[in-house]
Every structure is written in structure tokens, then in C-alpha cells.
Amino acid sequence: MKAGSRGQVTVRVDAPADRVYALVSDVTRMGEWSPETTRCVWLDGATGPEPGARFKGTNARGFIRWSTKPKVVAADAGREFAFVTGHLGHDMTKWTYTFAPAGSGDATDVTESWELLRDMPLSITWAERYLMRVQDRPADLERAMRETLERIKAVAER
Numbered sequence: 577m578k579a580g581s582r583g584q585v586t587v588r589v590d591a592p593a594d595r596v597y598a599l600v601s602d603v604t605r606m607g608e609w610s611p612e613t614t615r616c617v618w619l620d621g622a623t624g625p626e627p628g629a630r631f632k633g634t635n636a637r638g639f640i641r642w643s644t645k646p647k648v649v650a651a652d653a654g655r656e657f658a659f660v661t662g663h664l665g666h667d668m669t670k671w672t673y674t675f676a677p678a679g680s681g682d683a684t685d686v687t688e689s690w691e692l693l694r695d696m697p698l699s700i701t702w703a704e705r706y707l708m709r710v711q712d713r714p715a716d717l718e719r720a721m722r723e724t725l726e727r728i729k730a731v732a733e734r
Contacts, residue, residue, distance in 0.1 A: 577696040583718045584689035587725035591732035592682040593654040593675040599728050600673045600686070601625040601657040603633070609727045611720050612637055625651035633661075637708045646671075660693070663700070667693050686728070688721045 589596050599605065603616040603625070615634040622629035629648045635641070649670070650658035658672040670691045678685040704710045 577692050579692055579695050582691040583714050585718055585721040586685050586687040588678050589684050589686055589729045589732050593684040596684050596686055596732050597654045597675055603631045609724045611723050640707050
């Protein structure tokens with residue numbers, strides 16, 4: 577994938593934006609939502625979402641395991657939560673969640689999106705295709721984002 581590649585998914589949640597934001601921005605719960613991320617922990621004394629805070633994300637796909645150390649770049653309660661993941665010291669992918677009022681009442685449209693900030697290294701592209709058996713990574717990411725948001729929706733609407 578080339579720099580500038582992106583994807584997004586929006587799901588309507590029948591809950592206030594602040595409630596949904598609290599679930600999304602508590603990265604320690606990401607293992608409950610994501611089909612690929614198994615665990616996240618805050619790093620360097622961080623205890624919650626704020627710009628500059630870092631966390632370690634542990635991921636799995638089949639027998640492949642990897643981790644990332646994202647940095648929070650936006651933490652605006654009820655409006656936006658975003659972080660960047662890196663590779664070899666460079667920001668690689670920006671992940672953003674936005675929250676917008678929807679319809680009447682307390683419904684919220686939650687959008688999860690990603691944007692590739694640099695060209696994906698061939699080693700990662702090769703691993704995705706041949707080790708993880710993913711032929712269309714953008715479509716695969718959108719499927720996973722929808723699953724993540726649907727899981728968050730189920731908890732937020734309880």
C-alpha cells in the first residue's frame with residue numbers, strides 16, 4: 577500500500593458520544609473489541625488518553641504475533657480519539673475515531689478510520705499476503721473495523 581491509502585467505517589450507536597468515547601479511548605479494553613488486537617497497556621506512566629501518551633498494542637493473526645507502540649495524537653472527549661503507529665522510528669499509520677451526534681436523542685455516529693502516512697514496507701506487505709493470507713488488506717481492515725465498532729456498540733447500548 578502507498579502513502580495516502582485510507583479506509584473508514586461508520587456505525588450508529590444508540591448512546592451518547594461521551595459514553596462511546598470512554599469505551600474507545602480506554603485502550604486497555606481494545607482486546608475486547610478488535611479481532612486483531614489482543615491486548616493494550618499504557619506505557620511510561622500514562623494512565624489514560626491524552627496527546628503524547630503511549631501504549632503497547634499486542635496483535636495476533638493466525639500464528640503471526642506482533643506488537644506496536646502507538647502514540648496518542650488526539651484525545652478530545654466525545655469528539656475524537658486518534659493515535660499513530662510506527663515502523664523503524666517513523667510514523668506509519670494514523671488511526672482515528674470520531675464521534676458525531678446522529679438523529680434525535682443520544683445516538684452517535686462513530687467513525688473509525690486509518691490513513692497510511694508512509695509507503696508500507698515490502699516486508700510487511702509480503703507478511704500480510706503470504707503469512708497472514710490477506711489478499712486485500714484495505715478490505716480486511718474495513719471488515720475488522722466494522723467488527724470492532726459493532727462490539728463497542730453492543731456494550732455502549734447496554
